[in-house]
Amino acid sequence: MHLRTTYTRLALIAVAAAGALGAAPGPARAADPPVSYTDPAGDSKSAPDITGVVVTPGDGTVTIEVDVATVQDLANSALVVSLDTDRNASTGDKLGGEFTVIADSTGAALVRSDMTAFDHHPTSPSLSGGKFTLTLTLSDLGTTSFDFRAGSVQGDDIDLAPDSGVLTYPQQPATQAVVQVKGVVLPASALLPKAGKTYTLSGLEASLTDGTIVTPDTVTCTLTFKGRSLKQLGTCSWAIPKSYRKKRLTLTVHVTSHGATGNLTIPVFPK
Numbered sequence: 001m002h003l004r005t006t007y008t009r010l011a012l013i014a015v016a017a018a019g020a021l022g023a024a025p026g027p028a029r030a031a032d033p034p035v036s037y038t039d040p041a042g043d044s045k046s047a048p049d050i051t052g053v054v055v056t057p058g059d060g061t062v063t064i065e066v067d068v069a070t071v072q073d074l075a076n077s078a079l080v081v082s083l084d085t086d087r088n089a090s091t092g093d094k095l096g097g098e099f100t101v102i103a104d105s106t107g108a109a110l111v112r113s114d115m116t117a118f119d120h121h122p123t124s125p126s127l128s129g130g131k132f133t134l135t136l137t138l139s140d141l142g143t144t145s146f147d148f149r150a151g152s153v154q155g156d157d158i159d160l161a162p163d164s165g166v167l168t169y170p171q172q173p174a175t176q177a178v179v180q181v182k183g184v185v186l187p188a189s190a191l192l193p194k195a196g197k198t199y200t201l202s203g204l205e206a207s208l209t210d211g212t213i214v215t216p217d218t219v220t221c222t223l224t225f226k227g228r229s230l231k232q233l234g235t236c237s238w239a240i241p242k243s244y245r246k247k248r249l250t251l252t253v254h255v256t257s258h259g260a261t262g263n264l265t266i267p268v269f270p271k
Helices: 003-017
Strands: 035-038 049-057 061-069 078-084 099-104 107-112 126-128 131-137 146-154 157-161 167-169 181-185 198-200 205-208 218-225 232-234 237-239 249-257 260-268
Touching: 049 146, 049 157, 061 078, 061 146, 078 131, 099 131, 107 131, 181 249, 181 260, 198 232, 205 249
Parallel strands: none
Antiparallel strands: 035 049, 049 061, 061 131, 078 099, 078 146, 099 107, 126 131, 146 157, 146 167, 181 205, 198 237, 218 249, 232 237, 249 260
């Protein structure tokens, strides 16, 4: 199978399945561990079934390993890795790649998007035990981060990894949801102050968006009557005058927990 024919066929079929690009993470370091990507098995028909891709950082290099099931050679098939080094799907070839790795029974090649050869460091391609590997020198690509897709083709059958969208290198860490304060939990006694007595709030808790209820890191309170704050005896503690019996006071509580903040404002009516 001729290299140019192989790639053109794969690109024309794959462009219809292309999806949104991922955001660009920071550059890789030589000490970074291998990054693994998986692809569903059994979705390739007669084409080599890609089950995963592993990218291993080196000293100014990355080694790309494409894992395929039950393939010992590429006599009637081919593998392609499209490298989108500017992370812009509208530039480069039909897959958005500025560089392409193509491997079939005639050998392996690293070419530009227009299928022209260029001077680059040795890539040392190999295929053994269903693992195709090739080492790329990052200075040849002009970048330390890129998006990419791996593909296989035999006749009209193809397998893409991923099936839609792109893989990113370096791999982006999973984004953890930021926990926020959903509400302030007051004890029942907080709603029943007594005029002429000391009114102290204790046992306050914060309800978080992850479903937990915790003791706040900090608590501040104000108690007002007609917009004027009552003098505090201590944190969230006041002496309520007898004359405030059945008067409407406004209690405001502000809490913080793990950097998040929450507020509660309620009316209270001293007995």
